Amino acid sequence: MEKYNPSQIEPKWRKLWAETKLYQTDIKAAKNPYYNLWMFPYPSGARMHVGHAYASTGADIHGRFMRMNGREVFQPMGFDAFGIHGENYAIKVGRHPKELMDELCDRYRDEQFKRMGHGYDWSHEVRTYDADYYKWTQWIFLKLYKYGLAERKKASVNWCPSCKTVLADEQVLCGSCERCEAIVESKELKQWFFKITKYADHLLDNLQVINWPQKIKVMQINWIGRSEGAKINFPIFNSQFSNKKEFIEVFTTRPDTLFGATFFVLAPESEWVDKLTTNDRKREVGNYVRRAKSLTMQQRAQQKEKTGVFTGSYVVNPVSGEEIPVYVADYVLFEYGGGAVMGVPAHDQRDHEFARSFDLPVVEVISSDSSVSDQISQEVYAGEGTLINSGQFNGMNSVEARKKIMTMLEEKGCGKEDVQYKLRDWCISRQRYWGAPIPIIYCEKCGEVSVPEGELPVLLPDTEDWRPTGTEESPLAAIEGFVNTTCHQCGGSAKRETDVCDTFLDSAWYYYAYPAYAGQRIIANRERITTNKISLPVDEMEDYPFQPDILKKWLPVDMYVGGAEHAVLHLMYTRFLTMAFQDLGIIGFDEPFERFFAHGLITKDGAKMSKSKGNIVNPDEYIEKYGADAFRTYLMFLGPYGAGGDFTDSGLNGMVRFLRRVCEVVCGDVKAESLSKERLRLMHRTVKKVTEDVRDFSFNTAIAALMEWVKKSQKSEENRSVEDNTFSREEAEVMLKLLAPFAPHITEELWQLLNGSDVKQFTKHRSVHFQDWPVYDPAFIKAKEVTMVVQVNGKLRGKVEVLSGIDEGRAREYALQNESVRKFMQNKKVKRVIYVPDKLINFVV
RNA sequence: GCGGGUGUGGCGGAAUUGGCAGACGCGCAGGAUUCAGAAUCCUGUGACCGCGAGGUCAUGUGGGUUCAACUCCCACCAUCCGCACCA
Numbered sequence: 014m015e016k017y018n019p020s021q022i023e024p025k026w027r028k029l030w031a032e033t034k035l036y037q038t039d040i041k042a043a044k045n046p047y048y049n050l051w052m053f054p055y056p057s058g059a060r061m062h063v064g065h066a067y068a069s070t071g072a073d074i075h076g077r078f079m080r081m082n083g084r085e086v087f088q089p090m091g092f093d094a095f096g097i098h099g100e101n102y103a104i105k106v107g108r109h110p111k112e113l114m115d116e117l118c119d120r121y122r123d124e125q126f127k128r129m130g131h132g133y134d135w136s137h138e139v140r141t142y143d144a145d146y147y148k149w150t151q152w153i154f155l156k157l158y159k160y161g162l163a164e165r166k167k168a169s170v171n172w173c174p175s176c177k178t179v180l181a182d183e184q185v186l187c188g189s190c191e192r193c194e195a196i197v198e199s200k201e202l203k204q205w206f207f208k209i210t211k212y213a214d215h216l217l218d219n220l221q222v223i224n225w226p227q228k229i230k231v232m233q234i235n236w237i238g239r240s241e242g243a244k245i246n247f248p249i250f251n252s253q254f255s256n257k258k259e260f261i262e263v264f265t266t267r268p269d270t271l272f273g274a275t276f277f278v279l280a281p282e283s284e285w286v287d288k289l290t291t292n293d294r295k296r297e298v299g300n301y302v303r304r305a306k307s308l309t310m311q312q313r314a315q316q317k318e319k320t321g322v323f324t325g326s327y328v329v330n331p332v333s334g335e336e337i338p339v340y341v342a343d344y345v346l347f348e349y350g351g352g353a354v355m356g357v358p359a360h361d362q363r364d365h366e367f368a369r370s371f372d373l374p375v376v377e378v379i380s381s382d383s384s385v386s387d388q389i390s391q392e393v394y395a396g397e398g399t400l401i402n403s404g405q406f407n408g409m410n411s412v413e414a415r416k417k418i419m420t421m422l423e424e425k426g427c428g429k430e431d432v433q434y435k436l437r438d439w440c441i442s443r444q445r446y447w448g449a450p451i452p453i454i455y456c457e458k459c460g461e462v463s464v465p466e467g468e469l470p471v472l473l474p475d476t477e478d479w480r481p482t483g484t485e486e487s488p489l490a491a492i493e494g495f496v497n498t499t500c501h502q503c504g505g506s507a508k509r510e511t512d513v514c515d516t517f518l519d520s521a522w523y524y525y526a527y528p529a530y531a532g533q534r535i536i537a538n539r540e541r542i543t544t545n546k547i548s549l550p551v552d553e554m555e556d557y558p559f560q561p562d563i564l565k566k567w568l569p570v571d572m573y574v575g576g577a578e579h580a581v582l583h584l585m586y587t588r589f590l591t592m593a594f595q596d597l598g599i600i601g602f603d604e605p606f607e608r609f610f611a612h613g614l615i616t617k618d619g620a621k622m623s624k625s626k627g628n629i630v631n632p633d634e635y636i637e638k639y640g641a642d643a644f645r646t647y648l649m650f651l652g653p654y655g656a657g658g659d660f661t662d663s664g665l666n667g668m669v670r671f672l673r674r675v676c677e678v679v680c681g682d683v684k685a686e687s688l689s690k691e692r693l694r695l696m697h698r699t700v701k702k703v704t705e706d707v708r709d710f711s712f713n714t715a716i717a718a719l720m721e722w723v724k725k726s727q728k729s730e731e732n733r734s735v736e737d738n739t740f741s742r743e744e745a746e747v748m749l750k751l752l753a754p755f756a757p758h759i760t761e762e763l764w765q766l767l768n769g770s771d772v773k774q775f776t777k778h779r780s781v782h783f784q785d786w787p788v789y790d791p792a793f794i795k796a797k798e799v800t801m802v803v804q805v806n807g808k809l810r811g812k813v814e815v816l817s818g819i820d821e822g823r824a825r826e827y828a829l830q831n832e833s834v835r836k837f838m839q840n841k842k843v844k845r846v847i848y849v850p851d852k853l854i855n856f857v858v
Numbered sequence: 859g860c861g862g863g864u865g866u867g868g869c870g871g872a873a874u875u876g877g878c879a880g881a882c883g884c885g886c887a888g889g890a891u892u893c894a895g896a897a898u899c900c901u902g903u904g905a906c907c908g909c910g911a912g913g914u915c916a917u918g919u920g921g922g923u924u925c926a927a928c929u930c931c932c933a934c935c936a937u938c939c940g941c942a943c944c945a
Binding site: 186187188227228231232234235236238240242263264265266267278313314316319343344345346348349350353354355356357361362363364366433434435577578580581618619647650651652653656658659660661663664665666667668670671673702705713714716717718719720721724800802804806807808809812833844845846847849852853855856857 | 859860861862863864869870871872874877878881882883884885898912924925926939940941942943944945
């Protein structure tokens with residue numbers, strides 16, 4: 014091949030691959046299945062981003078590698094195009110979401126993803142806004158509803174004033190909306206929730222058995238936020254209540270500090286506030302609560318000074334018997350631990366700040382066991398230590414005291430062990446248009462009724478008034494033909510739920526749909542569910558989208574590649590859903606992804622890419638100019654795939670140079686028929702290195718090894734003597750196979766040239782992508798002669814070539830033949846010799 | 859504040875897990891080719907001293923362990939990410 018011409022060969026091969034259905038997997042017949050999945054993208058801009066190209070390329074390389082290692086790889090693709098991200102973009106450009114998403118998905122697929130040369134099986138493409146898809150999203154909602162995992166309840170929820178909808182906790186980042194960065198407000202609204210909290214421990218425990226990056230596991234652990242402690246009852250001491258034995262419950266992780274509780278604080282939203290406020294303090298407390306409720310959570314957290322007001326009431330410390338004042342303060346969260354806190358100012362930073370503001374007594378009850386200087390440096394000691402000022406528990410270690418105090422409380426019936434979680438239920442209602450309608454109706458007589466499964470999907474009505482209203486109601490609420498319906502139970506008039514599902518529900522189950530999806534629809538299955546773990550008996554026959562044989566063959570997903578930013582969003586929701594599916598008896602496993610790999614992010618010229626900086630990398634331009642192979646390989650060469658890298662335009666030239674050199678080296682006239690030991694060693698070493706690196710997602714070093722191989726063999730003895738730059742046939746085949754996952758087009762072209770194949774007779778078996786991955790022979794890797802490093806006092810003083818495996822005495826002899834070494838050894842006495850066979854000898858003098 | 863990560867030439871990054879620091883690539887410099895440029899090829903490229911052979915210093919900073927430290931330990935600094943009044 015004279016010239017490296019990607020613009021000619023790349024489209025040619027993509028066309029042939031499509032025509033021969035090279036990447037279509039036989040879902041039913043596959044014997045050695047491997048489900049390789051990449052987080053499907055959501056179109057939220059005119060074109061695909063370079064981040065999509067980067068992430069998808071790494072996943073594709075993994076899939077190709079597994080295929081060449083004998084697995085039947087299923088690598089589907091689709092679009093997460095239902096939901097707020099796409100809708101926000103539609104609002105921005107003033108287009109109807111349906112029309113826009115059809116256009117964008119087609120463009121992303123046909124003009125962009127297909128040009129990357131990925132081995133996707135597009136015959137199973139999924140789009141989450143297809144009625145055939147969201148029918149099953151609604152079906153999932155109904156299943157969870159039926160078994161008590163979905164419920165409508167009034168709660169304090171996050172409201173994004175810009176997106177005009179509520180959001181789940183996970184979709185609020187540092188007090189701002191995940192999508193538009195507006196500051197989130199809190200509102201008391203009746204919304205639909207999925208009970209993910211029921212699975213808190215299951216989600217936590219399973220982290221120990223899945224092969225996921227530690228980073229993601231830690232984020233999930235922190236998000237679930239399991240705390241072990243106690244619930245303690247504080248009796249109310251107040252003239253208004255003197256006759257009743259009422260008490261307030263608080264949660265604490267430190268019951269050992271109970272003797273140090275000198276005050277009591279309620280969250281402004283707590284129902285106790287009204288009950289406990291004495292008449293003379295009603296006005297002041299009312300004002301404070303009103304003000305607190307008007308602040309966003311972020312504003313509350315950013316206040317420098319702790320604020321609050323006295324309610325006029327007292328509660329009794331259950332161990333010391335002291336009456337302690339009850340305050341209302343906005344530093345106490347209503348959603349956590351019952352919205353009340355016992356104030357221990359000596360051992361909690363926040364309580365200490367509050368006590369200082371209100372001149373409340375500080376009683377030290379834990380004495381630090383560490384040195385005096387440590388104690389002085391810390392105002393508030395939150396660590397473990399010895400109990401003081403704590404009655405019969407004095408002198409006891411705080412860890413032990415914790416248990417003893419809990420036992421005592423339990424015996425007295427005023428407390429018990431308890432576990433609290435930071436995790437809250439998943440709010441899935443959205444007051445938006447572009448989502449799956451929640452399949453529930455409200456009947457005047459029967460109340461809340463689910464839509465019968467046979468009536469699914471509840472179609473999203475077409476309308477021109479689809480923009481968010483800001484009235485706490487979805488635009489669907491204004492469409493009478495949609496809202497008004499009849500109750501299928503009593504036949505009376507009823508109204509539909511008008512909110513739609515969170516888009517994270519759409520994406521929480523898409524990988525179940527891929528294998529079941531063919532010809533744009535899910536092939537449903539009629540099955541009797543029998544293994545239901547949730548107590549309700551299930552005896553009906555019903556349609557469901559999971560065909561047992563396909564499920565068993567393809568799921569769980571073998572490898573999932575995606576961004577770490579979804580750690581507590583998609584990755585948490587989808588684990589929850591899988592666990593729920595198992596408990597519902599519709600699948601037989603509880604983790605969706607056996608392995609997950611989090612890719613890094615790319616920067617441009619050292620800076621984060623952003624429109625304002627004008628440093629956006631548009632993949633199309635680079636593919637056009639350099640070809641997909643060079644672009645792919647370059648992206649993977651930037652840095653470790655898990656860490657990302659920095660994109661510079663000039664770097665691509667180097668990759669084109671490399672691919673051109675590969676063409677030269679593979680297609681020149683073959684001169685070296687039998688390879689020297691050195692050349693063989695080089696080849697086997699490269700196979701080993703590339704195999705291990707690709708297996709470990711170390712794509713950058715795998716490419717470096719291939720480059721090194723080309724460079725070194727060009728300079729080897731054979732080539733120098735014949736003044737030629739070619740590989741032997743064996744080397745050429747191995748090179749093409751090793752490079753094939755990175756540069757699929759050019760390797761296919763060269764493979765066909767090498768084998769003199771006729772393009773018209775191209776089949777799977779003739780494709781380089783269906784060849785067996787090369788194996789290396791360790792016997793060839795081992796060198797007869799090795800370079801031994803000679804050190805004197807740990808400093809490099811010389812190198813000698815020695816036979817591999819010589820003993821220390823011989824090594825010593827060789828080493829001392831080196832002049833430079835002798836110079837440093839002169840007039841010195843050898844105290845010690847350290848010998849590392851085949852590597853190094855060090856004389857200590 | 860808490861949790862996790864990272865820190866190596868002009869730049870992106872290597873280093874078989876304690877054993878030759880800087881693989882590979884970009885960039886740069888010199889040379890070949892060319893009327894000239896582009897492209898391509900060859901050579902060089904951490905810093906400092908030296909004409910040279912060679913030497914000294916170098917992996918964020920300071921200490922330590924070791925014959926030997928980018929790698930292990932302690933302290934600190936910088937930076938990125940996540941969480942953030944979770945009792």
